[in-house]
Amino acid sequence: MEHHLVLQIVSRILIPLIMLFALYVQFHGDYGPGGGFQAGVIFAVGFILYGLIYGVDRLRKVIYPALLRIMAAFGVLLYAGVGVAGMLNGGEFLNYSVLSTDAVAGQHLGILLIEAGVGITVASTMTILFYVFARP
Amino acid sequence: MSVIFVNVVLLLFLVITALAINQQRNLFAAVMMSGIYSLICASLFVCLDAVDVAFTEAAVGAGIATILFLGTLAVTSYEEKRVVKVHFTSLFLVFICGGLLIYGLSDIPAFGEHSNPVQTYLADAYVNTSFEVIGVPNLVTSVLASFRGFDTLGETTVIFTAGISVLMLLGRGKPKGQSVVQEEIK
CATH class of the missing domain: 1.20.120.1200 (NADH-ubiquinone/plastoquinone oxidoreductase chain 6, subunit NuoJ)
Incomplete structure (x- = not known):
């Protein structure tokens, strides 16, 4: 894809916007449609678009496959860790109300953290899948 | 309409x-x-x-x-x-499975009915208590992340497991032989 000048320029403009939109979907999930699953996929699409247009080898230099594997596991751990934190604070597993002094604030914090965990896992897993299937 | x-x-x-x-x-x-x-x-x-x-x-x-x-x-x-042969055993099994599924449908409550178990208390409880207890305007997020947080943990683990499985099956090293398409191009 070395000669696709139009695609390269357009993707260079689009990729930051795609990632910004992913962050919007991630953190706006409490107020509108969206959340970790959708945001993770959209964020991964930014990387995949880069890989499609500039080649998988250049994408490997942007984001290391080993790092992606760690991130995929970290997301699940973050989610489960929030659950365990609820237990340590004297509640049930995944009870967010005890995470803060105010129950509603605790729920907000818990939802924010677990959605972040979901987003990290989904984005890394989707990029891992792209790496595996897009072997040269 | x-x-x-x-x-x-x-x-x-x-x-x-x-x-x-x-x-x-x-x-x-x-x-x-x-x-x-x-x-x-x-x-x-x-x-x-x-x-x-x-x-x-x-x-x-x-x-x-x-x-x-x-x-x-x-x-x-x-x-x-192109497969020309018709497998009659498979066709028969497909019809049996399809028939069983349609038979099973007769037992399911009608779509959007008021007396459905999900509408009688669960949906009401979610809709009425969500904003006080969780305070998130998007009801879907509060059900997905808080009321049903354990399910979502399972879903996230499923995605993680799927990624790991694909890596184990396909992710090791480079393919040995060139594929048919690549050889045709050469």
Whole structure:
């Protein structure tokens, strides 16, 4: 894809916007449609678009496959860790109300953290899948 | 009335696309049409007021899945092998399974009925207590992340496990032989 000048320029403009939109979907999930699953996929699409247009080898230099594997596991751990934190604070597993002094604030914090965990896992897993299937 | 019209048209498109995918021998065209199928599904979900599900379907079904299919095509072949033989045992089994599924449908409560178990207390409890207890305007997020947090933990683990499984099956090193397509290009 070395000669696709139009695609390269357009993707260079689009990729930051795609990632910004992913962050919007991630953190706006409490107020509108969206959340970790959708945001993770959209964020991964930014990387995949880069890989499609500039080649998988250049994408490997942007984001290391080993790092992606760690991130995929970290997301699940973050989610489960929030659950365990609820237990340590004297509640049930995944009870967010005890995470803060105010129950509603605790729920907000818990939802924010677990959605972040979901987003990290989904984005890394989707990029891992792209790496595996897009072997040269 | 107009909603029913839109739903009927979308479902009609869905059936036509499914039949076209089934008839198609060119796998590239089949992949493109499966993307269209997902997009129509997403439109149907919007009609059912399930915007979050529609969002996911459009991003995963029409976006990522199409790219993964195309990546798979690049290492296999673009044409499906023609199979002339009809397996009557398989056809018989398909009819038996389909018949059982339709028989099972008769036991399911009607769509959107007031007396459905989900409508009698659970949905009410979620709708009425969500804003006080959780304080998040999007009801879907509060059900998904808090009321049903354990389910979502399971879903996240499933995605993680799927990624690990694919890595274990396909992720080791470079392929030994060149694929058919690449040799043809050379």
